[in-house]
Amino acid sequence: MKRLLALVVCLALLVGSPAYAGSTVRNPLNGSADPTLTYVDGNYYLATTLGDRIGIWRSPTLAGLATAPETTVYRDPDPSRNRQVWAPGLYRFDGRWYIYYTASDGTDANHRMYVIESAGADPLGPYQFKARIADHGEYAIDGEPFVHNGRRYFAWSGPGRGMGGPAQIYLQAMDTPWSTTGARVALPASGGCTEVREGAVGLRGPGRLFLVYSSCDTGKPDYQLWMKSIADGLDPLVPANWVQHAGPVFWRNDAAGVYGPGHNGFFTSPDGTESWIVYHGKTTSAYTYDGRTTRAQRFTWNADGTPNFGRPLGLGDPPAAPSGDPWSSQDPGSARGYVAGDEKQYFDRTPDGNLGHWWQQPDGTLRYDTWGGPVAGRPTGFLAGAEQHAFARTPDGRLRHFWWAPGVGVRAEDWGAGLAGDPAGMVTPNGQKHVFGRASDGTLAHWWQETDGTVRRDNWGGSLVGTPTAYTFGAEQHVFARGTDNSLRHYYWFPGIAGNRPALDDWGAVGTVHSDPTGFASGQQQHVFYRTADGSVKHRLFDHGDWQIRTDNWGGNLAGAPYAFRHGQTQHVYGRGVDGALWHLWWQPGAPVRTQSLGGALTNDPVGIAFRDEQYLFSRSAGGSLQTHRGTTVTVWPAGQIAGDG
CATH class of the missing domain: 2.120.10.70 (Fucose-specific lectin)
Structure with a gap:
């Protein structure tokens, strides 16, 4: 409290109906980075980078993710792809769940992208290995699908840090949820720094698709989100059809103690009325990969149809829970x-x-x-x-x-x-x-x-x-x-x-x-x-x-x-x-x-x-x-x- 409440009792007591300000969500939701989050059938499902496996946390409330137990849904026995397991992306296509992730044999240069598929409609699986996806014989990370004009496309980052130039975004059409087809396309993307363009995620807006991606090294405090967009009806494999939005759309908030916000996902409130962003950030301005934790907050839409992500909230400024979120009495x-x-x-x-x-x-x-x-x-x-x-x-x-x-x-x-x-x-x-x-x-x-x-x-x-x-x-x-x-x-x-x-x-x-x-x-x-x-x-x-x-x-x-x-x-x-x-x-x-x-x-x-x-x-x-x-x-x-x- 900023003032002593003892002063309050000197104020006149006003009689009236109580006002509701919403239950709150205490960030962080998870102690790791690179989150993906979705709400389906009464539960939130969250996955983050774990390094040697893929795990999912489930909770009927957003706040409850912080205390929910992990369910390990996949641990690969193949030593060529069971280390440095990063950035799972959870998506549902044709009644099944697919998790897109990056893995290697322990050597960073050998990172490639993979897909596992659920046996049924449960996001917790069981899952089985499905395929390596978008393999062009070079370093590739952070693959995520998006849908535009009714067709699926795959976006990822390559060729990698110091391996043929700065990491950039590539796009390719998908013919199944686990494979791509045709030629890949390099998509130029601004970012305020030279080293990284990664974690591109699609966001559907009114009449447009927004591709929100992270730039700068994730260990730096200036890791941040930038954005490109394309109008409905235009071919996303034609780079000239994309509009580059100037400047970062989500970046460090020194006053709130938030540094390096990025590698995000999007989800909708349980009642479908609110848009939310999930991302990782840290509380130090030091150049380090440690201390990145998962946070979530609501965002709004501008009059011109572009998303307004606002500024990342500090850990001491809990957002109200998503609309329709059933409050749990544990908090x-x-x-x-x-x-x-x-x-x-x-x-x-x-x-x-x-x-x-x-x-x-x-x-x-x-x-x-x-x-x-x-x-x-x-x-x-x-x-x-x-x-x-x-x-x-x-x-x-x-x-x-x-x-x-x-x-x-x-x-x-x-x-x-x-x-x-x-x-x-x-x-x-x-x-x-x-x-x-x-x-x-x-x-x-x-x-x-x-x-x-x-x-x-x-x-x-x-x-x-x-x-x-x-x-x-x-x-x-x-x-x-x-x-x-x-x-x-x-x-x-x-x-x-x-x-x-x-x-x-x-x-x-x-x-x-x-x-x-x-x-x-x-x-x-x-x-x-x-x-x-x-x-x-x-x-x-x-x-x-x-x-x-x-x-x-x-x-x-x-x-x-x-x-x-x-x-x-x-x-x-x-x-x-x-x-x-x-x-x-x-x-x-x-x-x-x-x-x-x-x-x-x-x-x-x-x-x-x-x-x-x-x-x-x-x-x-x-x-x-x-x-x-x-x-x-x-x-x-x-x-x-x-x-x-x-």
Whole structure:
């Protein structure tokens, strides 16, 4: 934050409908370079350079790619082409998927281009080797197909660095998805430097095809995108038919700390209304190939029909998620439930005092196991990369950390004493794990784990009751809790804050908070919800655009604490009604807040997750079993029970 929020409470509180600013995408999406990305059938698919194989990451949300597991779809046993595997391009033709890539025998000069083909319609394969493509007996890289006038063409870069002159773009017609035909054509292309023209990718615009390519050495900070275009109806194999657009169209942004943006791809938002670019960039101006990571952001179109890519965004400036992207509850903050890959996960305390873990596999199978104990109260959990982390209070007030990693299983460790309430936590952009909870003296205790595994702690002060909620907002950390005077206590920390100590304010909500708060960050806004004395749900939001707090009342008649999350453009609050039923309150742009009873019989406060176009609410049934609500459909899980005081 650039100013202390304590100043905000002096401003007049404005009553009105909440505004939606979109869930955000935290770049980078992947730790490698040369990305290709597509959205199809409810999932994003991303591939990047891996060097010895071709792997794909899949996620129903764009943000989820950052934590999705890799699926290795092809590893070539042939030593003549299984090293220096670069720049996969993922395309679908005639019902099958094709990946175009570059590989060698370990000698750069021997790079050639290859194609693998899927056995069916699944982008994850299986794949088989199909062919070497566009082989003219010399160095060739970065091959990608494009379609113009209804016909497929292939674009690539050759002959290579220092091998017959600077790399340039070549074009050739394709007769099948895995072969070219006829003569190749060299396409002159400007670039502001002499050494490289590579990674040419087609982009369909109104009445024209744009060929966007990278220029300059990718290790340099001035690696950048340039563009040529051709009108519909003209032959792309005639170089004179192409128009060279002057100057770079996407280049370094020193103010945002982005250098060498390039080797891009394009994709469309899930609802088809937005255009997006995926590319790699780095955070150093040094001449190095290390540190290139995959990022994505939206772009627009100019009045003359040309694309406007804007400037590359810094890693601290997360873009709003693509329109129609189903928000996943794994980001931000933590909860007892979240999505890991395609599996819905939930944690709670069992009657025998262990940490219970329930999950639903992609085929719908319901599973259950325990991660150990003893634990007290209700735990919290979140994802960190491919790992799953859960934190819980032990009966003697210690913070217990459980985590699972692929191929390793569940491990546990003790983070120390001093916890009197249930924990809440988050993962910050730098990879640190943070956990907050009420200490025995009512102050806010804070633990965090450095990326090297070192656990540290401090105390953020205050006087609170109940369980806090916590989330990140860019590089900032925000914690909300109920004060002993029924106020909304807001703790916050940001890099550069005076004395490196957190600050505290009350958001103007004194004497009105009668439950644990719940909330989330959304675009440039922060939203917090809580139950008032009359059982209605109060909503407060802070807008970083105009630096004001707004408040309204969503109604309802709840008992216990509500639970809030976003799903697409809609904001949702669920809670246990005084009648024991599951109540749903929601708001979407252009409509008033609506309220609905979903029935059922809850004996504790629900926890929710959003998954694709579905919402799941977890709670305890009258018999003590875990139950999920999906709309008015209630499923009782076959194994494990939740403790009665959970």
